[in-house]
Every structure is written in structure tokens, then in C-alpha cells.
Amino acid sequence: MSTAERIYDILLAKADAIVRRAADRLDGLIHPDFVYVNAAGRSFDKAGYIETYCTSGRIAFAAQRFSNLSVQEFPGVAEATFIAHDSFIVDGATIAATYQSLCVFVAGPDGWQWIAGQTRTAG
Known part of the structure; x- marks a missing residue:
């Protein structure tokens, strides 16, 4: 399996975990030193991301x-x-949005x- 296929599988697993609110599954996909910036410019560490997008x-x-x-x-790195x-x-409210x-x-x-x-708003 290629790296691109592996990364795609991780992204699918991440999407499934946030939809199912499976925090334990999401936890295993994310590195302990994780940092994420959402489209509103808010930064999250691993615990904050899981709490905000999965369990809260x-x-x-x-x-x-x-x-x-x-x-x-x-x-050792893939983007x-x-x-x-x-x-x-x-x-x-249900929101449908597209992001880059x-x-x-x-x-x-x-x-x-x-x-x-x-992530940023696509456009």
C-alpha cells in the first residue's frame, strides 16, 4: 500500500471517528504533539481537538x-x-461547508x- 493510500485511510478513519464520536479511535490517529488551526483561526492541541470535535x-x-x-x-513525514x-x-443548525x-x-x-x-474556507 502506498503512503498516499495509507494517509487517505487515516483521513477516512478520522472522519468516521468524529461522526461516530469515537474519541478512543481518534486518539490513536493523532500524535501527542498535535496542533491544529481551524477555519476560524482557533488553535487546538490533541486533547482540545478531540474534546471540541468529538466528545463535547x-x-x-x-x-x-x-x-x-x-x-x-x-x-518520515507526509503532507x-x-x-x-x-x-x-x-x-x-445544520451547516454544509467546504474547506481547504x-x-x-x-x-x-x-x-x-x-x-x-x-483548515480554511475554500474559495
């Missing part, structure tokens, strides 16, 4: 799909850019883990 209920994902995935591999098509509920995302992954003894990401 403030944002409840109904779906997350990806398109235009491009993966570049370097020794992925893609378009994320999200559907989520905030304050009782960058995710960075590091290779470790247990495989690839997501270590950094940034």
Missing part, C-alpha cells in the same frame, strides 16, 4: 468527505492537501499519525 457535542459532525487529495512524502466537504450541527485543508503526518513505530493541520 458543541459541534456534531453528520458527515465529512474528501476530494482532490494530494500527498507528498518526505523521509496532504485536500478539499473537505463537511456537514455538521452547531447550535441546532493541509494535514501533516509523521511516521512512527505504529505507523503514520496526524501531527498538524490547518
Whole structure:
């Protein structure tokens, strides 16, 4: 399996975990030194990301799909850019939005883990 296929599988597993609110599954995909910046410019560490997007209920994902995935591999690091098509509920309102995302992954003894990401509104 190629690195691009592995990264795609991780992104699918991440999307499934946030939709199902499976914090334990999401935890295994994310590196301990994780940092993420969302489209509103808010930064999260690993615990904050899992709490905000998976367990708090403030944002409840109904779906997350990806398109235009491009993966570049370097020794021990892979970067992925893609378009994320999200559907989520905030304050009782369903929102469908499209984002441009960058995710960075590091290779470790247990495989690839997501270590950094940034998302912005596509446009």
C-alpha cells in the first residue's frame, strides 16, 4: 500500500471517528504533539481537538468527505492537501461547508499519525 493510500485511510478513519464520536479511535490517529488551526483561526492541541470535535457535542459532525487529495512524502513525514466537504450541527443548525485543508503526518513505530493541520474556507 502506498503512503498516499495509507494517509487517505487515516483521513477516512478520522472522519468516521468524529461522526461516530469515537474519541478512543481518534486518539490513536493523532500524535501527542498535535496542533491544529481551524477555519476560524482557533488553535487546538490533541486533547482540545478531540474534546471540541468529538466528545463535547458543541459541534456534531453528520458527515465529512474528501476530494482532490494530494500527498507528498518526505523521509518520515507526509503532507496532504485536500478539499473537505463537511456537514455538521452547531447550535441546532445544520451547516454544509467546504474547506481547504493541509494535514501533516509523521511516521512512527505504529505507523503514520496526524501531527498538524490547518483548515480554511475554500474559495
